[in-house]
Amino acid sequence: MTKTITDDKPRIHFDCTKCPAFCCSIYERVQVTKRDISRLAKHFGVTVESAIKRYTKMHSGERVLRRTHDELFDADACMFLDREKRGCTIYHARPAICREYPARSRCSYYDVLRFERQQQDDENVLPLFQITFRQAKKDVQRDDKGEKVWKWEEGKGGRRKAEG
Numbered sequence: 001m002t003k004t005i006t007d008d009k010p011r012i013h014f015d016c017t018k019c020p021a022f023c024c025s026i027y028e029r030v031q032v033t034k035r036d037i038s039r040l041a042k043h044f045g046v047t048v049e050s051a052i053k054r055y056t057k058m059h060s061g062e063r064v065l066r067r068t069h070d071e072l073f074d075a076d077a078c079m080f081l082d083r084e085k086r087g088c089t090i091y092h093a094r095p096a097i098c099r100e101y102p103a104r105s106r107c108s109y110y111d112v113l114r115f116e117r118q119q120q121d122d123e124n125v126l127p128l129f130q131i132t133f134r135q136a137k138k139d140v141q142r143d144d145k146g147e148k149v150w151k152w153e154e155g156k157g158g159r160r161k162a163e164g
């Protein structure tokens, strides 16, 4: 009988221990809930008010984890990412959204990472790409030469629960 593997099956096709934590570096918004903040406060032995001030900030109307510069990806990464070991320094106190991510059996970055390392026969290859979130307008317009023109609106990129 043919074995079918779907995205809903529990088999996992990625290994975070072999990844430079791209997801902790690329998403500018890692949302935190009140419960996440309470967990952080308990972890660091500080008040909830201090945890909010020290570890979070507001971004586009949402409370998110603070970020600091990460040389590896030349971008800001989560303040709790260990820049050398490429792992989470608050693993047991990390927000719910980090526990759920990527919430499926595959991770797109890990697929690219493995593909490029095999393709280049080099385990040190670090593929870089930027994810830009845009929403296509439904109405396609044409320029003066009759070519189709799609206009895009910036979306909000972040590690967050799916909406809808």
Ligand code: SF4
Pocket: 014, 015, 016, 017, 019, 020, 021, 022, 023, 024, 101, 102, 107, 108, 109, 110
């Ligand atoms: S979820 Fe994907 S990008 Fe994030 S650490 Fe794991 S393999 Fe890497």
Ligand code: SF4
Pocket: 023, 024, 030, 065, 078, 079, 080, 081, 082, 087, 088, 089, 090, 091, 094, 095, 098
């Ligand atoms: S809290 Fe940990 S798992 Fe979540 S983004 Fe920050 S470093 Fe990554």
